[in-house]
Amino acid sequence: MTPPALQRWLVLVLLLAASLSHANTLRRFALVAGNDEGGDETRPLRFARDDARKMHALLGRLGGVAPSDAKLLLDASSKDFLAALTELEARSREAQARGERTALLVYYSGHAKDGALRLGGSRLGFEDLKRRLAAAPADIRIAILDSCRSGALTRTKGARRAPAFEIESGASRDARGLVILTSSAADEDSQESDALGGSYFSHHLASGLLGDADRSGDGRVTLFEAYSHAYARTVADTAASSGGAQHPTFSYDLAGNGDLVLTDLRASSEGLVVPGVAPAGLYYFVDPAGLVVAELDKTPDVERRVALAPGTYRVKRRLGDRLRIGEVEVARGRQAVLEESRLRDAPFSDDPVKGVAPGGGSWWTVGLSGAVQSFFDAPTRESLFLSVGLLGAEAQLHDYFRRDWVWGVDVAVGGKQAVLALPTLSGPAYRYAVTSLGTTLLTEWPHGRVAPFVGVRMAYLVMRRDFADAELPDQRYAMFSPGVVGGLRWQPLRHLHLTGRARLHYLLYTVDEQRSLGFWELGLLVTYQP
Template identity: 45%
Template sequence: MRRTQGLGVRMLTVLRQVAAERVPHRWALGLGLRLLGVLIAVTGPIRVAAAEEAPRRWALVVGENQGLAGEERLRFAEADAQRMREVLQEVGTVPPERTVTLLGADAATLREALKGLQARLAVEASSRDWLLLYVSSHAGDGSLHLRGTELPMRELVDFLKGAPVGVGLLILDSCRSGLATRLKGLKPVAAPVTMEASDLEGRVVISASGADEYAQESDALQGSFFTHHLAAGLRGAADASRDGRVTLEEAYRYAYARTLESTLVSPGGVQRPTFRMDLRGRGELVLSEPNQARGRLTLDVKTPGRWLVVASASGALVAELEKGEGPTTLAVAPGAYRLLLRADEGYLERSVRVPLNGTVSVGGTPLEEAARLRLARKGGAGSSLLLAVGPSLTSGLVAGLSSIAGLDVRLVREGRLFSGVDTSSLGLGVRRGTGSGVAFQQTELELRLGAGPHWKHGAWTFSGALEAGALAVFQSRIPDEEARFGLEPLALVTGGVRLDVRSRLSMLLNASAGGVMAKRDSGTALVPRASASLMVGYAL
């Protein structure tokens, strides 16, 4: 702009010199007039462009826990919508006045919100703006399930395509929402997505799951896997370029990889987010700018590691992230936080306070060492497989054999089965003993299944379970009698404690009490049964 102003001043000087006949050549007058015309042509558009408003960002965020009759009520859909709204306003540069939020809505309410937003966009929006629609709810058969009503996903896609904005982005965190990416008008994109797309125009649809997959919630994350990882990515975890901005490509790559990893061993099956787009132009679509946030938290540890960021006041999990190589900066609200890094001896914890309009950095030798020795639990937050082996001692079933020793092998899975039950186990025990008084040998083979809750406290894990199974009993070397065999049902109540002692290694102490329906000469009888085992575990 300064160069064009200087050019205009020089042209006026030339014209004055010509008028005063200081420049004798007549062609100078024509040249000056032509250059002045060029100046006007150049500066005019610059003034117009400067007067244009910057691109604006709009958002419609919807969360609904209740689906159709007979569908299990979701626990975190509305909380996920609130989480996404906070992220969009804090780091996505979407102001509150251009954010529409529906927490609890049926199809008619959502249609009214779309109608109102369409009318407002027609008056206020421009082709340089972009719009984001986010929905977390039940879905199936190509429709959203909202408080006993259905809204075809086609309506959302059509609304997005018809909105008077340059870029439109639809994010669906719903079961089988991948059907929306099969609708006509958009191109399928296989993960990982790459693009050259800011002078961009077009539409993008991202679904949390495939067309035949479940979008799953996590008690540990207090939200859905996909929305949690997408929100953490937008706060800065996905900023692979370390430039303080998160692009569409970075956000999708991060959310896809973390959601896939978190659901590998989930009871609901693997969940693969899907992506379709129709974008034109070159550059990058920036979804968030964590470097512009009011508060920033830097995990200044070079080694990769899995971190938990928890708000101290509410106890809410702000982010659970797999930090890559080098420091990572997250945009968070100013306040107090607890940071937990999985270490050899459990969790290393630090408390920090993020200042208003500032950055706090957390690092140091203990955290760096913890990152190197961290326990990498595959399968996502709150889900792990453990194989344990060790000796056991069990009460006997017959006279002359008060106890019997053996070896126990257990496979334990920590991961939610249903409400209140997040641990399941498969146990196999082999025992052998010799009777006193009347000499005989007894061999037992025990198989049992169990399920129950567990509680974590640092490196310690406490669990309880109801177990049921079968006990095969072999008696041999009985004087003047043939060998005997019996197959008997059993039921037990089990309690256990586990201590993580080294990377992937732990010690387990279990105790059980219950009964066995044992055969007797006169029929069957309920025989009390108690056992204890001390085992070494290895995280798979």
């Protein structure tokens, strides 16, 4: 072959190799959204945004999704969601035009009701989303929905309630089509766990993607390995819950024999190796806050790997009558090995899994209040304890003792100028002042951005008369006053709360005679949530 002909062949071979390389490359795009708020007739979630953050980080670290190809939305509207999806679709279309194969993954954690995702006050219909994904310009489209009654999206031919199928093994480049995974059936609620710091389904899906679902031991977790793992563990963990067993569902329409690899544990140089000689059992890996980050169900004589991010973790394995616990540190860029000799026996009371500790799931609001205070008895409010306006400051701690309970402390002051009424003539002038210190415990019933509440309050009141005439002695009266409170809290903005409320209090007056008195307060509270 002459040199010019040889050069032409070499160019042809290089072009063919480049074409095949593009054909075998799977460009991954991910839209990850989490919404704690679901609008009217829903109560705020605690961990939806946290679930989304974890999934976004995991897909970037182990899922082959480049930072520029991932979108993370927190408490966004349906308009924002669709705009982000449109942008990723356009980028996928451009990649396909260059000969690349593409995968589009959409993950949502939040509210769903009446056949629609509830993104704050906006909605996105299940069927609208399904049609959009079916037409998306990507070779593989995957939707993972962690929301109540999301199984309604899989009510089509091919939908199943249990992972009772197998996919032939093969290269993921052969797979094409649409897959939908949901956290619960069409008539079930999706449940959150304080101990896990997230929803059961998202936790077990993420734990599986970190390595627990890698049953083949090849260092890769496929889509159906991850789903089968999440299904089994979610059902097991929710079977005894008050909400009842939760059954994830799936719907798939894939052509070809391939199964998509969602995470490659070999893509990260750091993680934890549990050697084959380590005892069999269920291992829990707990972060410093006491939340379970990952789990590993180890079988005898099999080495397993968990792709933990750099950090320090408590390790727990539960035995029949005690725990085996210890600590392991995963350094950046290095593989740590779990050594059984570094674990110790401990009683069940030393369990490092504490759930959401006080303060971990709670939240504060601080604000300013304005109110009017007045006694029911007319002679009392005209001459003894006058009706006054109050200005105050208040701090409230939400979800500390239990969910939807609020404990608050408040201080308020008020006063006015008056003239002491005497039987036959006008009395001396004085200034009447009130100082109120109070603590309140109430319970709320959140419905979207509105939360009615009732509760009890104990106040310490100080009333004063300071006479203008220095020869007259000032008067002071102080007492405790129990009462009840009720009202409505409204959250127009994420960090702003407006509260209207009424208080009814009892006061026992014992100076010149013993009298039972009552007073009311009507007020408005404006608070900021940091």
